[in-house]
Each structure stands twice: as C-alpha cells, then as structure tokens.
Amino acid sequence: MAGPPPLLSPIPLEAPMSREKLVIALPKGRILKECMPLIRAAGIEPEPAFDDPDTRLLRFATNHAHIDIIRVRSFDVATFVAFGAAQLGIAGNDVLMEFNFPELYAPLDLDIGHCRLAVAEPVDLSRDDDPTRWSHVRVATKYPDITRRHFAARGVQAECIKLNGAMELAPALGLATRIVDLVSTGATLAANGLVEVERIADVSSRLVVNRTALKTRSQELTGWIDTFRQLTDT
Ligand SMILES: Nc1ncnc2c1ncn2[C@@H]1O[C@H](COP(=O)(O)OP(=O)(O)OP(=O)(O)O)[C@@H](O)[C@H]1O
Numbered sequence: 001m002a003g004p005p006p007l008l009s010p011i012p013l014e015a016p017m018s019r020e021k022l023v024i025a026l027p028k029g030r031i032l033k034e035c036m037p038l039i040r041a042a043g044i045e046p047e048p049a050f051d052d053p054d055t056r057l058l059r060f061a062t063n064h065a066h067i068d069i070i071r072v073r074s075f076d077v078a079t080f081v082a083f084g085a086a087q088l089g090i091a092g093n094d095v096l097m098e099f100n101f102p103e104l105y106a107p108l109d110l111d112i113g114h115c116r117l118a119v120a121e122p123v124d125l126s127r128d129d130d131p132t133r134w135s136h137v138r139v140a141t142k143y144p145d146i147t148r149r150h151f152a153a154r155g156v157q158a159e160c161i162k163l164n165g166a167m168e169l170a171p172a173l174g175l176a177t178r179i180v181d182l183v184s185t186g187a188t189l190a191a192n193g194l195v196e197v198e199r200i201a202d203v204s205s206r207l208v209v210n211r212t213a214l215k216t217r218s219q220e221l222t223g224w225i226d227t228f229r230q231l232t233d234t
C-alpha cells in the first residue's frame, strides 16, 4: 500500500516582497556621454532603447530588475532627486549650488564634466573696467541665485536676467552688460567678443543621493556610493 503523500514544502505566509525600484536620474545633455562609462562600469546596463537616438522613451529598464534610469535635463536631475522621485543621480555642482536643496546629499565628485562658472563681459568694456568698483551689475545668466550670492558677498547688487542658454548674446544686444555662465575652453566667450573677468566656482559632476532614501534604504544606497567611489578612485 502506498504510504502517506510526501510532505509539501510549507506555503510561505507572505509572498516575497518585490523590491522597491531604485530610480537613477541622469542628465541628458553633454555630460551623459561622460556618465555612461561610469554607470556601465558599476554594472548597470540600460535596455537597448537607451542608445536609440529616435526613442521617445524617458524611463529605461536596466539589467537589474529593480533599477530604472530616467534621462532628464541637467537642472531637473536635482529636482527629481531632491523630491525623492529618483533616489540617485548625477549633476554638476553648478546645478547643486543654484538650487541648494537641503534634501540632496552629494558624497562624491565623479571627476567628469569639468568647467568653471565665471563672470564675463565684452572685451572692449574689460579694458578699462575695475571689478572692485562695481556697486550694481546687470547680468544675464542661467544661475541667478549663485550670481546674486556671489555679488552680495562683497556688497554688489546684481540684477539678474534669467536665460536658459546662449547667454553670450546678451551683452551685444543690450540685454545685460555682463553674463555669468559656464566656461570650459573659452571658445564660446571668444567667439562672441567676451572675456572672463572673475571665476565664481570650479565645476565638476557629483553623485547625488536623496537624504531620506539614504536613511530608509541605507544598505543599498551606501553600496552604490561605495561602488562609484571605487570606480573614481582607480
Ligand atoms: N562647456 C562645458 N564643459 C564641461 N562641462 C560642462 C560644460 N557646459 C556644461 N557642463 C556641465 O554639464 C552640465 C550640463 O550642461 P549642458 O550645457 O549640457 O546642459 P544642457 O543639457 O544644455 O542644459 P539643459 O538641460 O538646460 O538643456 C552642466 O550643469 C555642467 O555641470
């Protein structure tokens, strides 16, 4: 006679919890090319559509079932991570300085996206100009907060006109006397008859983490910070 049926393995009281998604925000502009070797070296490979220039997708699955990458404007990386819509991201410290979000933690300089934030003015004006005598300046910039703080620190009032690009056009067209913008080779300034007169800050890109996520998902996020730290140490 057949014996009792074999014991079935116990039914789990709870189905295993699906892991919460980790969303990584990357800037879609010029530093994306510099970010991707790091992302890939960290073992994160986006789905093929990520490299398709015609795709309209903005959110991409990766080889990790619980990790997605979103591709957004560089200023918006800071906003997505600060509000916890993404937990990790990469942003220039120009962006971080402009927003000054307390919820953003930037533990790591990734040593990419090097440039500087500078004040520039027309070459002709600079010949007889003395920045120590300025009391009021009118500046076209994508960085009104940094600009106001920079000038206020030495008692100069900065009237800022916010532009989102092509700041270099402003002086010749009478929109503002000076600009505050990113400078790398200096070619854009030179091509537009401008010269750098003050450096505000050196810029590079940072790994940014949402502070609340760092507390609630400490092991996972600390693990990624360590991975990126090792990659930038080598
Ligand atoms: N000339 C440059 N050389 C090196 N790094 C730069 C340079 N210009 C910008 N960066 C870095 O790259 C980041 C993105 O700049 P970029 O000009 O590509 O933004 P963008 O994508 O044009 O802006 P937007 O998102 O407004 O379209 C900046 O925040 C800065 O940290």
Ligand SMILES: O=P(O)(O)OC[C@H]1O[C@H](OP(=O)(O)OP(=O)(O)O)[C@H](O)[C@@H]1O
Binding pocket: 030, 164, 165, 166, 167, 181, 182, 183, 184, 185, 186, 187, 188, 189
């Ligand atoms: O000193 P350079 O090597 O000339 O680089 C400086 C330029 O690079 C950035 O612009 P970007 O080319 O990213 O275009 P944007 O105007 O869209 O920001 C920046 O705003 C300058 O215009």
